[in-house]
């Protein structure tokens with residue numbers, strides 16, 4: 001379709017030059033701190049980003065202007081008028097207007113000037129709202145009590161603007177005048193509560209009314225394992241008055257129907273103990289107790305500036321069986337994170353039980369062995385007043401595909417249960433599909449695996465008694481997550497979480513927040529700190545993140561240095577975890593130490609810290625030399641014990657002495673292809689770095705064979721065995737102990753789908769996709785592949801298919817970006833290349849003409865096309 005569009009624009013423009021000024025479209029996709037119209041921003045100088053729109057190819061921004069105002073209808077710049085600023089930057093523009101006030105809504109819009117200095121129209125107005133910027137703005141006190149807390153208050157006149165600021169631990173549900181406020185669940189995000197507690201801001205203007213109002217808060221234990229509430233309401237009224245309602249000793253408390261709640265074990269809800277009307281005005285709470293003032297967690301209150309956890313989908317079961325009388329098993333057909341919603345009618349006091357699991361035994365009954373100590377059981381006790389009762393637990397979630405229903409009065413039906421999918425609501429931004437079915441199923445499993453494990457932190461699994469922010473798991477699937485979902489706000493928050501656990505000695509921990517594992521982290525786990533920081537820079541061009549975490553990443557690297565001897569880092573707990581063949585821990589740790597030093601050096605370079613850049617470059621070089629001296633047998637090209645991972649890691653980071661690269665790679669290839677019959681023997685680390693290594697060494701065919709294997713060990717083997725997510729282990733285990741069936745760490749492969757098969761690659765020298773390389777790998781029996789990605793600058797897409805004796809490739813590059821498109825000649829030379837029907841390479845030469853194309857050259861079997869922004873349709877054919 002876009003081929004047609006391109007032809008249209010090329011032919012119309014010369015005829016109608018007057019149209020040119022309108023070709024620069026109004027900027028779209030306005031973001032403040034990565035969020036669309038955020039409510040509750042507490043950074044003093046938030047940053048703005050926008051996506052440029054332009055009808056012509058090869059376009060860019062030469063200047064911009066932002067207006068920020070307190071007025072909604074037409075931001076006129078009363079808070080900030082940047083004026084026309086000459087700059088190509090369209091991301092992370094730092095607010096530089098009047099100091100921001102707490103609890104204030106700001107409206108902003110932007111326009112830009114294109115390469116011909118033609119102004120675009122202004123964007124539609126976006127807005128952002130500040131949270132409470134000073135701790136003195138917090139009037140509410142920490143209070144505690146039972147799991148229901150309430151307060152009534154009166155508004156003398158009509159509310160015109162009202163907000164609630166809520167920090168409720170472990171989890172809360174806010175209710176006003178009889179109804180839940182907002183759509184967050186399992187709020188707030190899990191943090192190190194003694195360092196930081198996140199609060200959420202709600203617009204409650206429509207929920208309040210003149211006269212008596214009531215606020216009710218239900219509290220769950222969550223990860224806090226206790227209950228605490230700090231909140232306040234600020235209501236501005238007609239006539240200029242305002243009313244503040246804040247938590248203090250005058251709030252009342254009483255246990256509600258939730259008898260117990262636990263993330264791992266589930267919820268027990270006795271509907272007979274409901275207190276109808278408690279969240280409405282006029283309720284008689286004379287027998288309720290006064291809430292107590294408590295010390296509360298010590299952490300700083302910060303605004304939750306990330307996508308919240310929500311119910312993102314509802315799915316119906318696909319199968320209902322009865323393995324024993326009275327025992328009903330529902331199969332959702334998909335392993336998910338969430339809870340079920342149940343419908344029931346029956347006698348008062350009837351106990352209905354819901355148990356959740358990933359697996360069934362052969363006889364069709366529930367297999368909960370791999371949940372370890374997590375009970376994953378919800379119990380509902382009926383009110384029994386004759387009405388239909390609908391139950392959905394509030395303060396727990398489970399990882400499950402199967403639900404066992406027992407104690408149900410009568411015979412349940414298919415629609416008795418529906419599953420609610422619950423996770424951090426990160427927007428899908430990409431898509432990858434291909435002609436190979438097994439890859440599409442793996443991609444599907446990767447997407448489910450990752451989403452199921454985004455629960456305000458990146459978790460390792462979602463079902464057993466863990467669900468921790470294990471740091472290796474986090475960095476291993478981060479790039480795949482960034483290619484498929486809108487992740488920057490989520491990782492900005494998680495990096496702050498990492499910083500919050502860092503010790504004065506520079507140590508970080510295996511899990512963040514730190515519950516499980518050790519301090520100091522295994523070096524391969526601690527690697528999440530440098531790597532996530534660096535990915536935020538590469539994928540989103542976020543320099544502020546580099547500034548914020550430079551000292552922290554450096555301190556972690558310096559800590560590793562104190563533990564090293566002669567350049568070798570000996571300590572390791574897990575190393576290349578869950579492999580087929582184990583790699584020496586000190587080899588993995590020293591590799592990570594080298595990489596950390598290298599990243600510190602690169603960060604220092606970008607931040608203009610020349611001395612430190614040089615110092616850490618030197619350190620990285622010394623570690624590399626020590627690594628080679630200790631682990632490389634030069635004659636054979638074997639590192640350590642010669643495992644695949646031992647060979648992969650130094651090759652991936654270019655640590656191998658130049659004249660030994662061939663031998664080291666040869667040993668790896670032999671092991672993959674012959675010793676293992678084209679199968680992996682890697683754990684989680686080796687697996688991630690193998691695929692980009694194979695592609696960068698022109699071995700994409702081999703990478704493809706490995707990625708599409710269907711026998712053990714492989715992703716296809718999981719698919720063959722009915723997996724709908726990713727397993728923790730290559731093996732198909734179903735007994736007790738460690739074998740989660742929803743562990744996203746092997747999802748690292750998903751990045752390779754975009755980078756190699758669709759061919760979309762960023763360039764760290766021009767981060768945030770300012771420079772893109774499109775290099776599709778046309779491999780083996782793959783007939784077509786397509787990938788698209790909403791980057792921070794706009795859509796990058798690449799889609800190819802084989803033609804008889806040729807190739808078709810469609811590419812989209814956002815305004816403001818440049819790309820190098822590498823089109824393989826597929827051994828068809830001599831070839832011609834055309835774009836939207838016009839030749840651009842013929843008789844071995846570049847043919848100029850089509851807009852946006854700057855040149856074509858032949859680079860050893862690949863035609864390299866330099867393009868600016870726009871949509872392109874290339875066709876390669878034998879001449």
Ligand code: BGC
Pocket residue numbers: 460461466470471472473574577738743745
């Ligand atoms: C977790 C992992 C984690 C590992 C550390 C496991 O129990 O589920 O994914 O990284 O422990 O070895």
